[in-house]
Amino acid sequence: MADLLRLLLRVAEKAANVARVCRQEAPLFQLLVQEKTGDDKNKKFLQDFKTLADVVIQEMIRHDVGAQFPEMVGYIHGEESNKFENGLGESVTVTVCATEQGTAALLASVLDGDETAASLLARAIHQDPESTVHAGTDGLTVPLSPSELGIWIDPIDATSQYIEGREEVLEEGHLSPSGLHCALVLIGVYLRSTGEPVMGVINQPFNYKDPAGGGWRGKHFWGVSCGAIRVCSVSRPSDRPDQSKGGRAMSLVLSSSEKEVVKEALASLCGPDKLVYASGAGYKILCVIQGLADVYVLSEGSTFKWDSCAPHALLLALGGGIVDLNKCLQPSSEPDDHQAELVYHQSNTECKGADRWANGGGLVAYRDQAQLHSIIGALRGKV
Known part of the structure; x- marks a missing residue:
């Protein structure tokens, strides 16, 4: 379970990188926010590029988890369908291929031959995030097998806030009603037998801007709940007066x-x-x-x-x-x-x-x- 948790933290950070790249790279950003008018309304890949960003994140998580834990394949569920129709009326099933080049070629077929956008997206999908230390995950022992578990993925929750892209500054101790920070990557693990959630990973891709480079940096949260085992990266709230x-x-x-x-x-x-x-x-x-x-x-x-x-x-x-x-x-x-x-x-x-x-x-x-x-x-x- 510690291995599964570390893997989910890693793929959630990869997902966050994809979400950030789609806003940082001009060819992808133009597809993300382009106004859909006139003939473009009939070009499904432009109408649904935001959905494609969701799907590639979902399929990347499904691919990486299934590669390390094959007993979970078939029990990794997501919000999005991975079937797309391009401008030529061809149906394309979006998957993550073994190589970056293969994924780029497949995405280009969805994007009507836009190889620049496809290559940028494929590079983000196949690029491993910088190694990070996740305090508390080492030595975590939970009496569960991956064969007992299923996964729910929300690749980009609050998509409308992600598309709109308002850059609100988060104030310590206060929530903000809207903005990029509301967009989250959510990966939840549940028991197949009872449906009880036992592990969760949340990545907030747009938590703050790096003062040095100006790029967005994220923050992650995780928790495990199984019987008497209750571990969370967030501190328990203190007792509050009635x-x-x-x-x-x-x-x-x-x-x-x-x-x-x-x-x-x-x-x-x-x-x-x-x-x-x-x-x-x-x-x-x-x-x-x-x-x-x-x-x-x-x-x-x-x-x-x-x-x-x-x-x-x-x-x-x-x-x-x-x-x-x-x-x-x-x-x-x-x-x-x-x-x-x-x-x-x-x-x-x-x-x-x-x-x-x-x-x-x-x-x-x-x-x-x-x-x-x-x-x-x-x-x-x-x-």
């Missing part, structure tokens, strides 16, 4: 499109000034992990397994979790009922397409069980 005893009111992060009835119910609980808004499901859960917000509430079924699997493992390692909001709001349910925790091995068979893997009942991401109880109490009967 609001009812005059302590600090909890802060909640929401989507700006959240229902008004939910906002009103939560504002009555903690005060309207404690409701903050941010982009990207992964980033909002990361804010809870980091203690920038106490709880993330979402009443809609608009997130998916690939959004929540990785950060869920980190929250479990910190003593928190992510629950299905609808299940928690049932009259017979208790907020600390483990049956309400999200799982990742079963699809919603009554749905089609991506919706089969939606977190259809909404969610609450939390670090503190007492705060989860307060949230459910405030929303019960109103949502």
Whole structure:
């Protein structure tokens, strides 16, 4: 498991490099942000270049993990389909080839012969990141075999923020509602038998700009939760004073499109000034992990397994979790009922397409069980 964790940290950094290259290299950046008008609307590779960037990251992770752990092949799932149609109407399946040249040739066939863009992308895919030391991963012993595990990949979460590319400065101790920093690479590992998340890696490719070279630098987070083993790169939050005893009111992060009835119910609980808004499901859960917000509430079924699997493992390692909001709001349910925790091995068979893997009942991401109880109490009967 230590080997798997180190591999996921490495491939997540490779993925972050691809995301940065797509914004730094002019031929790729032009495809990424090009306005789709006129005849270009019929050229699928231009319409979907952002999706191609997602797909190549997804397939790179799938390739590298499968090469080292062949018993996991077939259980490495992602958000994106890897089938594309180029401007000639030819169907191309995007994979990572054994060589950089092979990958470049395949990508050129998707990009209608744009060899410059294809070569730049292939180079980023095949380039190993600088070796980094991941404190805490050495000697990690977890009684699991890779043959028991599956993986969910979100190659670039908060794609709209990635495309828009606003360069906000992150303030220590504060979350920012939008910007490049909301775009994350998410890799979550779950037990095939139960769907329980056991390991998560989050890479934030655009965390800060290097003062020397001006290029973007990233930051990574990881966690392992398996039985009594709870290890996380983020420190456990300190005990917080209870609001009812005059302590600090909890802060909640929401989507700006959240229902008004939910906002009103939560504002009555903690005060309207404690409701903050941010982009990207992964980033909002990361804010809870980091203690920038106490709880993330979402009443809609608009997130998916690939959004929540990785950060869920980190929250479990910190003593928190992510629950299905609808299940928690049932009259017979208790907020600390483990049956309400999200799982990742079963699809919603009554749905089609991506919706089969939606977190259809909404969610609450939390670090503190007492705060989860307060949230459910405030929303019960109103949502």
